[in-house]
Amino acid sequence: MSLKQAINNFEARVGVIGLGYVGLPLAVTTALRGYPVTGFDIDQSKMDQLNAGKSYIGAVSDDELVQVIGDNRFDWTTDFAGLSGCSVIIICVPTPLTRQREPDLTFVKNTAREIAAHISPGTLVVLESTTYPGTTDEVLAPILESSGLVLGKDIFVGFSPEREDPGNKCYNTKSIPKIVAGSGEVAGELVETFYSNVVDQVVRVSTTQTAEAVKITENIFRAVxxxxxxxxxxxYDEMGVDVWEVIDGAATKPFGFMPFYxxxxxxxxxxxxxxxxxxxxxxxxxxxxxxxxxxxxxxxxxxxxxxxxxxxxxxxxxxxxxxxxxxxxxxxxxxxxxxxxxxxxxxxxxxxxxxxxxxxxxxxxxxxxxxxxxxxxxxxxxxxxxxxxxxxxxxxxxxxxxxxxxxxxxxxxxxxxxxxxxxxxxxxxxxxxxxxxxx
The missing domain is CATH 3.40.50.720 (NAD(P)-binding Rossmann-like Domain)
Structure with a gap:
């Protein structure tokens, strides 16, 4: 059976690395859709809470967690050897800054090395961690190829930026449109196929660099x-003008203005x-x-x-x-x-x-x-x-x-x-x- 068939038949085991604000909701959503999922994390305290049937993320309820556990769709471990049994591997690890405000890809690189040590032929690896354009092809892919497997033949790589919004009651992992891209046509089709089976709407873009740029543009837009x-x-404080009243007034314009606070x-x-x-x-x-x-x-x-x-x-x-x-x-x-x-x-x-x-x-x-x-x-x-x-x-x-x-x-x-x-x-x-x- 091909990887695409296994994905479409919900027979591909999905490994989610990093069970934090992005990884745990994704893992549970994927399991609720019918895939067998294994979550991987180095934090034993998270394992302990999951073992107790308790969610530590607001976006995942205890009831949802109990449901996927009871259906034998979701398990978790700190042993990365289990990656060898996963056909789809999704990376949801932090990408912080150094004290000098430079990218710190330590978690991504260490995770990629763990995957390379255990990956099997015929596996799709998707990075969800926010990063600069080029990371998937320039950093992730070469580390995965150190396994001896060939990119585009034995292993396939993609990028799909997370769009979690903690506390948002209107949108969740399933309902937020998902940007996807792959390194090459086959990888792109596999990424699109998988996420189409998990979330409501998938938007495929041409390259992983484009997908990475989409995410970083969204956040720069807000920051600016x-x-x-x-x-x-x-x-306005110096002028004695209430900026909050100004923004509320400007927001009444039905076009050309978007309120930020x-x-x-x-x-x-x-x-x-x-x-x-x-x-x-x-x-x-x-x-x-x-x-x-x-x-x-x-x-x-x-x-x-x-x-x-x-x-x-x-x-x-x-x-x-x-x-x-x-x-x-x-x-x-x-x-x-x-x-x-x-x-x-x-x-x-x-x-x-x-x-x-x-x-x-x-x-x-x-x-x-x-x-x-x-x-x-x-x-x-x-x-x-x-x-x-x-x-x-x-x-x-x-x-x-x-x-x-x-x-x-x-x-x-x-x-x-x-x-x-x-x-x-x-x-x-x-x-x-x-x-x-x-x-």
């Missing part, structure tokens, strides 16, 4: 537009990171990327701007500096109504406050304890204070960084101290603005 409104906010910085795995993958790659071609780099500079500076404003507010209201202040940080997840901590600007805010000598407490209904992170390891296991006991504490100011719906914002006003709102949540809810300062 967020930087624009962040800069507009700084300008300012904030205390960028979070999530994509937008703060991906633009720098392209700026790095562009240097290879001697092409300047001033617009993208300027956007990154503006967004990166927003936490510093917020703390500068907070410092002035505390000094004016309390007559003391941050070093003598107790600050309540509201929300440490990077996005409302999720527990996702990846690249959260709240961590930078917390660090800046600590460096200023402030005492910092936080509340977050989705993050009762700060998990281990690639950066900010000093905050691992720090716990949120009890929402029901806020009045027992004396705060000099409240800083709203993430506007979770489950927070009682009226109770924050009862603390009778300045409230610095970076998300316009109090105005949106129609609450008193007496002690609220939009920043």
């Amino acid at each position: 537009n967020i930087a624009l409104v962040n800069e507009l906010k700084l300008v 300012p904030g205390p910085g960028l979070g999530g795995h994509c937008i703060p990171i991906d633009p720098f993958y392209l700026t790095w790659k562009a240097r290879e071609y001697d092409v300047p990327t001033r617009f993208i780099e300027l956007a990154g500079e503006i967004n990166t500076n927003m936490p510093h701007h917020v703390i500068d404003r907070l410092r002035a507010i505390v000094d004016r209201a309390c007559g003391k500096g941050l070093s003598a202040s107790h600050i309540l940080l509201v929300g440490v997840a990077y996005k409302k109504n999720v527990a996702d901590m990846r690249e959260s600007p709240s961590m930078k805010l917390m660090q800046l406050l600590d460096e200023a000598g402030a005492r910092v407490s936080y509340i977050d209904p989705h993050v009762p304890e700060i998990p281990p992170m690639r950066h900010y390891s000093q905050y691992t296991a720090r716990q949120a204070i009890d929402l029901a006991e806020l009045e027992r504490h004396r705060f000099d100011a409240v800083l709203v960084a993430t506007d979770h719906d489950a927070v009682d914002y009226a109770a924050l006003l009862d603390l009778e101290c300045p409230v610095v709102d970076t998300r316009n949540v109090f105005a949106r809810l129609g609450l008193s603005m007496t002690n609220v300062i939009k920043v």
Whole structure:
């Protein structure tokens, strides 16, 4: 039986490497569609939670997990030797930046080496990790060929960028249109065939470089537009103009405008990171990327701007500096109504406050304890204070960084101290603005 037949007959075992925010939803969705799936991850704690039938990703419910386990469609392991039995292998590992803001493909390269050590002839390998155009053909494919198998004959390579949006109730892995491409015509057909059996809509593009560029363009578009409104906010603040009201007014135009909103910085795995993958790659071609780099500079500076404003507010209201202040940080997840901590600007805010000598407490209904992170390891296991006991504490100011719906914002006003709102949540809810300062 050919690989394409095995895929169409749902007899191809699918290996998903990396069971995080992208990999676990994809693995479960693929299993729900009828494929046998094996998930691979180096994190034993994830294995332990899966063994207990517990999902650690909001996009996957415990019921869905139990269903695919009960149907014997999904299993998981830390032993990569199991890749030898997989006909389709999908890579969903992180692609972070180094401290110097250069691409760090360590996880992709290490994963490719594991695959090369165990891959069988007649296997399709698809990279989903966001990266710069050329990675699939220039980095992944040569490592896979070190197995001795021939690209386009024994093994087939493709790219299909992930488009997960944590907390989005309208779209999920199955319903989000999927960009796909392969290295060569046969690989492209195989990638298209597989994903057509898993998701509702597949959009095939000509090359893996194009598919990689699609994803990175989507995220640069958001990063640049967020930087624009962040800069507009700084300008309009000086003029005494409410940028939130300006954006709401502009959004009434039925064409030619798309609303983006300012904030205390960028979070999530994509937008703060991906633009720098392209700026790095562009240097290879001697092409300047001033617009993208300027956007990154503006967004990166927003936490510093917020703390500068907070410092002035505390000094004016309390007559003391941050070093003598107790600050309540509201929300440490990077996005409302999720527990996702990846690249959260709240961590930078917390660090800046600590460096200023402030005492910092936080509340977050989705993050009762700060998990281990690639950066900010000093905050691992720090716990949120009890929402029901806020009045027992004396705060000099409240800083709203993430506007979770489950927070009682009226109770924050009862603390009778300045409230610095970076998300316009109090105005949106129609609450008193007496002690609220939009920043």
